[in-house]
Amino acid sequence: MKYCKKCLQPDTRPNEKFINGVCSICRYYDSIEDIDxxxxxxxxxxxxxxxxxKSVKNSFQKFDCIIGVSGGKDSTRQALWVRDKLKLNPLLWSLSYPPEQICDIGTKNISNLINLGFDLVVSSPSPKTWRNLIKESFFKFSNHMRTSELALFSSVPQAALAYKIPIIFWGETPMQVGDLSAVGEEGWDGNNMKNSNTLSSGHKWMIDMGYKREKLIPYIYPDKNQxxxxxxxxxxxxxxxxxxxxxxxxxxSNLNGLINRSEDYVNTGDIHGTSALDDNWQIMNQMIKYYKFGFGFVTEIICEDIQRGHIDRKSGIKWIEKYDGKCSDEYIKSFCKYIDISVDEFWWQVRKSANRDLFLVKNDGQIVPKFKVGEDL
Ligand SMILES: [Zn+2]
Structure with missing residues (x-):
């Protein structure tokens, strides 16, 4: 594992490519220094x-654009900016988690968007199928979020097509998150999103489980022709x-009613308390990601803070060493209860997927890093 010379991005990130020891995100930030x-x-x-x-002819069309929202920091900002700065009339679309999954703050933040005066549709895929798919994707990929991400990403273009809404606004560009496979023809163009790391694997594994296509509609991203x-x-x-x-x-978004997490960093692995506000299992997934790739939430936050000049590399290392990959046992327990497995079975799967080049899995089950943050291995 090599670290970016400028920030602390490791080259184990999927679809990342270093050039002269510098990660794609740092290169992107360098390239926008002089932008007007x-x-x-x-x-x-x-x-x-x-x-x-061009759109005026369609008399059914009420909304100018659509924005997928979780009620979190990014989507709240997008919704407000599009409505108040661009003066458009957006339809907000929220794919809701089942009650066992969504956090209290998540529901409050969605209510906040409604209170801010937006039109908002909440959609919910069948909870039974959702649960089965979450379990399957946890054991198949050690990543239960393959399920929710496919549904989250697919729901917005599906709704745009159904409501004949011509524009989808999305947040960060693939360059900002280091997923070069999804970069479009121009920097603002998101129509290549289907090739992103999240979506490119598709839903074939769901078909392989024996599901008929019609049971999987919420998880199928519309194709290029549509x-x-x-x-x-x-x-x-x-x-x-x-x-x-x-x-x-x-x-x-905080200035506009967004509520942050107040838990200790050792429970959330998030030193800002502003990520995954609607779902504790995302924190658990970041922990698993840490064992698979050697980095989690804190690395992402610190890298951006370094790129933005908020922190130096040396101080960033300390934060990553202390909090990256942390997750409360309570979140793990609630996930195990949801998919009906024991905590031992959960850890068996996590240990199985831990990257043996990066971690030592001891006989007593402990997973210990072989690497030192910021130093190439
Ligand atoms: Zn970098």
Whole structure:
């Protein structure tokens, strides 16, 4: 495992490619240093004006655009910016988790968006299928979120097509999250999202479980032809917002009613308390990711803080060493209860998937890193 020379990104991140020892995200931030953000904003305005002219014929069309929301920091900021700055009329779409999964803060933050005056649709895939798929994806990929991510990503274009809404606004660009496979024809173009690390694996494994396609509709991302038929365009707002970042989005959204987590960092592995506000099992998944790839939530936060000049590399190492990959036992227990397995079975699977090049799995079950944060292995 090699670390980026500038931040603390490891090269074990899927679809990452270092050039001269520098990660793709640092290269992206270097490349935007001299951007004229006002002129980018004007380009967006021009694009929207032209699109609006083209769309006028459709009398059923009420909404200018659609935004997928969890009620968290990024989606709250997107919704407010699109409505108040771009003066568009967005439909917000929230794919809801089952009651066993969604956190109390998550429901409050969705209510906050409704209280801010937005039109918001909540959709829920069949809870029985959801539970079976979550269990299968945990044991098959050591990543139960393959299920929820497919549904989250697919629900928004599905809704846009059904409601004949021409534009989807998405948050960060693939360059900002280091997923080069999803980069579009231009930086703002999100129509290549289907190739992202999250979506490219598709839903075939669900079919292999014996499910018929009609039971899997919420998990199937619309194909290229459907996008083209309705001239549906995904636009990354991260391309137009020069100050887009986890920290800034949280500050902006907190001022507009967003509630953060208040738990100790050792329970959440999130030193800002602003991520995965609606779902504790995402924290658990970040812990598993840590054992698979050698990095978790804290590495992502610290890297962005370094790239944004909020912290130096040396101080960042201390935060990562102390809190990366942490997760409360309570979250693990609630997940095990949900998919009806024992905590021992859970850890058996996690140990099985731990990267043996990066970690030593001891006889007593402890998983110990072989690497030192910031030093190549
Ligand atoms: Zn970097």
């Amino acid at each position: 953000w006002n002129s980018r904003y004007e380009q967006l305005q021009d694009y929207l004006k032209n699109r609006k002219k 996008f083209e038929l309705q001239d549906l365009q995904i636009i990354y707002l991260g391309w137009y917002l020069g100050d887009w970042s986890l920290t800034n989005n949280a500050k902006y």
